[in-house]
Amino acid sequence: MEEALSTLARQIALAALEGETRYDGSPFISHADGVAAIVTDEIGLPDACAAAVYLHEATREHKDVDISGFPKDVQTMVDGLNKISTIKPKDTRLEAENYKKLIVQYSTDPRVSVIKIADRLEVMRHLGMFPKLSRDQKLLETMMLYMPIAHQLGLYKINSELGNIYFSYAEPEHYRAITNKLKATEKDRERLTREFIEPLKKKLSDAGISYTLKIRTKSAWSIWRKMQVQKVPFEGVYDVFAIRFIIDCPEDPATEKDLCWKVYSYVTEEYEPDTKRLRDWVTTPRPSGYESLHITVKNRQGSYLEVQIRTRRMDDVAENGPAAHWAYKGIKQEQSTHDWLLSVRDALEHPFDANPEDLPAPPDKEIFVFTPTGELRILPTGASVLDFAFNIHSGLGARCTGGRVNGKAVQLREKLKTGDTVEILTRKDQKPNRDWLNWVVTSKARSKIKLELDADERKLAAEGRELLERRLRNWKLEFPDGMQTEYMKAHKYTSVLSFMAAIGTGEIDVNAIKAFILEKAEKGVEGPQEPVAKERVTGYSGEGGDDILVLNAKDVKGLDYKMAACCNPVFGDDVFGFVTRSAGIKIHRISCPNAARLIERYPYRIQKVVWQETAAAGSFLVSLAITSDSEHSVMGAILDVTGQFRVSVRSFTVNENHRNGTYEIILRLLVPSNLELDKVISQIGALKQVVKVKRQ
Numbered sequence: 001m002e003e004a005l006s007t008l009a010r011q012i013a014l015a016a017l018e019g020e021t022r023y024d025g026s027p028f029i030s031h032a033d034g035v036a037a038i039v040t041d042e043i044g045l046p047d048a049c050a051a052a053v054y055l056h057e058a059t060r061e062h063k064d065v066d067i068s069g070f071p072k073d074v075q076t077m078v079d080g081l082n083k084i085s086t087i088k089p090k091d092t093r094l095e096a097e098n099y100k101k102l103i104v105q106y107s108t109d110p111r112v113s114v115i116k117i118a119d120r121l122e123v124m125r126h127l128g129m130f131p132k133l134s135r136d137q138k139l140l141e142t143m144m145l146y147m148p149i150a151h152q153l154g155l156y157k158i159n160s161e162l163g164n165i166y167f168s169y170a171e172p173e174h175y176r177a178i179t180n181k182l183k184a185t186e187k188d189r190e191r192l193t194r195e196f197i198e199p200l201k202k203k204l205s206d207a208g209i210s211y212t213l214k215i216r217t218k219s220a221w222s223i224w225r226k227m228q229v230q231k232v233p234f235e236g237v238y239d240v241f242a243i244r245f246i247i248d249c250p251e252d253p254a255t256e257k258d259l260c261w262k263v264y265s266y267v268t269e270e271y272e273p274d275t276k277r278l279r280d281w282v283t284t285p286r287p288s289g290y291e292s293l294h295i296t297v298k299n300r301q302g303s304y305l306e307v308q309i310r311t312r313r314m315d316d317v318a319e320n321g322p323a324a325h326w327a328y329k330g331i332k333q334e335q336s337t338h339d340w341l342l343s344v345r346d347a348l349e350h351p352f353d354a355n356p357e358d359l360p361a362p363p364d365k366e367i368f369v370f371t372p373t374g375e376l377r378i379l380p381t382g383a384s385v386l387d388f389a390f391n392i393h394s395g396l397g398a399r400c401t402g403g404r405v406n407g408k409a410v411q412l413r414e415k416l417k418t419g420d421t422v423e424i425l426t427r428k429d430q431k432p433n434r435d436w437l438n439w440v441v442t443s444k445a446r447s448k449i450k451l452e453l454d455a456d457e458r459k460l461a462a463e464g465r466e467l468l469e470r471r472l473r474n475w476k477l478e479f480p481d482g483m484q485t486e487y488m489k490a491h492k493y494t495s496v497l498s499f500m501a502a503i504g505t506g507e508i509d510v511n512a513i514k515a516f517i518l519e520k521a522e523k524g525v526e527g528p529q530e531p532v533a534k535e536r537v538t539g540y541s542g543e544g545g546d547d548i549l550v551l552n553a554k555d556v557k558g559l560d561y562k563m564a565a566c567c568n569p570v571f572g573d574d575v576f577g578f579v580t581r582s583a584g585i586k587i588h589r590i591s592c593p594n595a596a597r598l599i600e601r602y603p604y605r606i607q608k609v610v611w612q613e614t615a616a617a618g619s620f621l622v623s624l625a626i627t628s629d630s631e632h633s634v635m636g637a638i639l640d641v642t643g644q645f646r647v648s649v650r651s652f653t654v655n656e657n658h659r660n661g662t663y664e665i666i667l668r669l670l671v672p673s674n675l676e677l678d679k680v681i682s683q684i685g686a687l688k689q690v691v692k693v694k695r696q
Contacts, residue, residue: 004047004051005047005048005050005051005070005071005074006036006040006047006048006050006051006053006054008051008070009050009051009052009053009054009055009058009067009070009074010029010032010033010036010054012054012055012058012065012067013029013032013054013055013057013058014029015058016057016058016059016062016065017029017032017057017058022126022129023129023130023131024126024129028057029057031057031122031123031126032053032054032057034122034125034126035053035115035118035119035122036050036053036054038118038121038122039053039114039115039118042118042157042158042320043114043118043155043158043320044320045111045114045115048071048073048074048077049077049111049114049115051070051074052074052077052078052081052111052112052115053081053115053118053119055067055070055074055078056077056078056081056082056085056115059078059082060081060082060085073109076107076108076109077107077109077111077112077115079107080103080106080107080108080109080112081107081112081115081116083106083107084102084103084106084107084112084116087099087102087106088374089137089140089141089145089370089374089376090370090374090419090421092145092419093406093418093419093420093421094140094141094144094145094368094418094419095144095419096144096145096148096149099145099149100113100149103116110344111344113149113153113344114153114155114344116146117146117149117150117153117155117158118158120141120142120146120162121158121161121162123138124138124142124161124162124165124166125165127139127165127169135169136376136378137376139166139169139170140368140376140378142162142165142166143166143170144368144418146162147159147162147163147166150162153288153344154286154287154288154289154290154344156290156318157319157320160219160221160222161219163219163221163222163225164219164220164221166221167220167221167224168220171224174224175220175224177234178220178223178224178234179220181234182217182220182223182240185240189215189217189240189241190215192299192303192305193213193215193243195299195300196243196271196299196305197213197243199270200266200267200270203266203270204263204266207262207266209247209259209262209263210247210248210249211245211246211247211248211263212245212246212248212312213243213244213245213246214243214244214246215241215242215243215244216241216242216243216244216308217240217241218237218239218240218241218242223237223240226239238303238304238306239296239304239306241306242294242305242306242307242308243305243306243307243308244307244308244309244310244315245263245307245308245309245310246310246311246312246315247259247260247263247309247310247311247312248311248312249311249312251311251313256282256311256313256314257282257283259311260282260293260309260310260311261282261293263309264293264295264309267295267297267307267309268295268297271297271298271299271305272297272298273295273296273297274295274296274297274298274304277294277295277296277306278293278294278295279292279293279294279295280293281293281294282310282314287346289317290317290318291310291314291317291318292308292309292310292314292318293308293309293310294306294307294308294309295307295309365380365381366378366379366380366381367379367380367381367383367416367417367418367420368418368419369388369416369417369418369419369420369421369422370419370420370421370422371392371421371422371423372421372422372423377391377392379391379416379442380441380442382415382441383415383416383440383441383442384412384413384414384415384416384439384440384441385400385402385403385405385410385411385412385413385414385416385422385424386400386412386413386436386439386440386445387416387440387441387442387445388403388416388422388424389403389412389424389445390440390442390444390445390448390449391442391444391445392424394444394448396424396426397432397445397448397449398430398431398432398448398449398452399426399427399428399430400412400424400425400426400430401425401426401427401430402414402425403422403423403424403425404422404423404425405420405421405422406420406421407421409425412439413439431452432449432452432453433453434453436449437449437450443629443631443688443689444631446688447629447631447633447634447689448633450633450637451633451636454497454636454640457497457498457501458497458501458640459504460500460501460504460505461496461497461498461500461501461504462500462504463504464499464500464501464502464503464504464505464508465500465503465504467503467504467510468500468503468510468513471510471514475514477514477517477518478517479513479517481646483516483517483520484496484499487513487516491508495644495683496643496644497640497644561577561584561585561586561587562583562584562585562586562587563586563587563620563621564578564586564587564588564589564592564594566588566592566593566594567588567589567591567592567593567594567595568589568620568621568622568623568696569587569588569589569620570620570622570671570673570674570677571611571620571672571673571674572611572673572674572675573589573590573674574589574590574591575587575588575589575590575609575611576588576590576595576599576606576607576608576609577606577607577608577609578598578602578605578606578607579605579606579607580605585607587609619648619670619671619672620670620671620672620673621650621668621669621670622668622669622670622671622677622695622696623666623667623668623669623695623696624665624666624667624668624669624680624681624684624693624694624695624696625664625665625666625693625694625695625696626638626663626664626665626666626667626684626690626692626693627662627663627664627665627690627691627692627693628662628663628665628687628689628690628691629661629662629663629689629690629691630656630657630661630662630663631663631689633689634663634665634687634689634690635652635654635665637687637689638665638667638684638687638690641680641683641684641687642667642669642680642684644683645676645679645680645683646671646672646676647669647670647671647672647676647677647680648669648670649667649668649669650668650669650670651668652665652666652667652668653665653666662691666696677695681693681694681695
């Protein structure tokens with residue numbers, strides 16, 4: 001018996017690929033084996049196509065491999081596959097139409113496009129072995145290029161599997177939520193199906209119609225797409241599943257069509273149909289060969305159900321494609337396979353005519369652009385050339401003067417769109433300016449620009465501070481914090497840094513500050529006084545009746561009381577005392593996590609506490625929990641803020657949360673009062689990199 005072409009081709013591939021492995025360490029030939037199995041067993045193409053798969057892998061990197069002994073059509077397919085493998089995503093600008101045109105240009109055999117889809121399916125089934133950068137790129141290519149083409153070629157089962165794999169990686173939480181809901185509602189679908197068929201059983205039996213009833217559940221990806229397009233929750237997708245009649249009958253077109261319409265008439269007699277949703281692909285099959293009747297009906301409970309009616313032959317074609325149908329039947333139907341491949345060729349040569357809802361859509365929050373060398377970069381929607389430059393390298397962004405998008409010169413504020421190829425133009429003497437912050441949308445670009453601007457501002461601020469302090473010493477004048485705050489507010493300066501920088505540049509004349517100080521001195525005012533803490537009583541009385549413990553903020557380590565470590569009270573906080581058995585009185589904040597328990601269980605040990613009228617020169621240890629974007633500049637910004645107030649940084653720890661892309665920062669400070677602490681918290685919370693800040 002003559003040896004199969006694929007067996008001979010595999011031997012050549014084994015020799016050519018010897019020693020080559022995949023990312024998981026397995027022999028590279030396993031990829032070719034997987035693709036060949038999909039091509040022959042799942043799609044149903046002939047052995048020659050499997051041979052083309054092996055020879056493509058053997059010759060893609062090894063041009064000296066001789067395949068001249070194979071039939072001409074196999075050599076043609078190999079040549080087409082090799083050419084298609086050189087297509088870079090930027091060549092297509094991630095547009096499926098462009099990709100189709102290149103496939104047609106590079107190969108005259110429509111089987112090549114089907115093999116390429118099979119190749120991508122095998123890769124996606126083993127996507128977990130690839131490094132993240134490569135994995136992200138393959139996910140994007142699959143969604144933007146391969147899934148639309150698989151859909152148009154009628155490879156619906158493959159398209160659905162590609163969609164589910166894409167969905168499981170791109171949106172893992174939503175994928176788990178939908179798949180879990182499908183599992184949880186499985187019994188409900190089975191019950192609805194039993195209730196649906198019960199009134200129809202006798203009619204179908206009396207008519208002599210033999211059938212199988214099957215529940216066809218939409219894929220998680222398809223359900224997610226419906227939820228996004230229709231803006232409804234999972235429960236709002238009414239065609240999550242369909243009840244499918246698969247009729248047993250001879251493979252005669254007239255008989256098949258007649259039986260499908262008979263079942264349709266029985267269903268619509270029993271249940272109210274929505275005629276607007278009738279899809280008749282029995283009378284006029286799709287170009288891919290798909291045949292089926294679809295109708296939506298309302299059941300007794302008022303729920304809408306999708307019903308599909310088709311024969312067993314139609315179901316085989318719908319599930320596996322015409323070629324796979326005949327391969328499964330074990331019948332040589334070369335003419336039918338040929339007709340299907342003609343429809344493949346027609347689909348490749350014509351624009352998409354599918355329902356937009358059936359096709360995947362790119363994420364609306366991201367765009368995908370390329371460097372001139374074809375490297376993919378993912379940016380948020382609305383990103384500019386300047387964002388792209390900072391995404392490549394901060395030095396490139398700082399010197400950016402503009403760019404070329406798809407060969408056309410543009411300004412640095414030009415907005416980009418998916419598929420653009422961007423080249424950055426620079427100049428050595430270029431420097432960031434504050435206007436750039438109005439054009440960028442990425443946190444990386446924003447923080448790098450601020451860092452560049454702040455470096456100059458800090459230098460000027462140091463010069464301004466030195467000038468002001470020198471002049472004040474010469475004049476023998478003081479400029480207290482309260483007076484400085486009033487002056488800054490009057491002149492609309494929101495930070496000490498910008499205020500001192502303005503003095504450094506000469507924008508603020510130090511003589512004007514001198515005049516302000518003297519004017520206040522004449523009025524006998526030093527500026528606005530900070531409000532002092534008023535007497536605050538917790539409202540709880542201890543065993544000592546109305547006795548009140550007055551706290552001296554300076555002596556926080558006195559023998560009579562200690563500050564509780566669980567809540568770290570600060571001068572000015574609402575507090576109460578708790579009489580312990582061995583450690584004296586512990587002072588707690590009213591908002592302490594332990595307060596409710598202590599007050600409820602031990603009311604006789606609660607001591608009324610107030611602070612003395614004015615704060616002494618004491619300091620209190622507090623901890624702040626800060627969540628921020630994962631930018632290296634954030635700690636510098638936080639320390640800049642603390643430097644503006646009468647606080648001292650004792651320590652800080654930074655942990656990166658890779659899952660959320662954030663830093664979790666614990667900042668320990670010594671502060672004189674809760675008023676000063678509130679200022680620090682407010683200013684840290686106002687930083688653009690900071691997501692939230694709270695006192696522990």
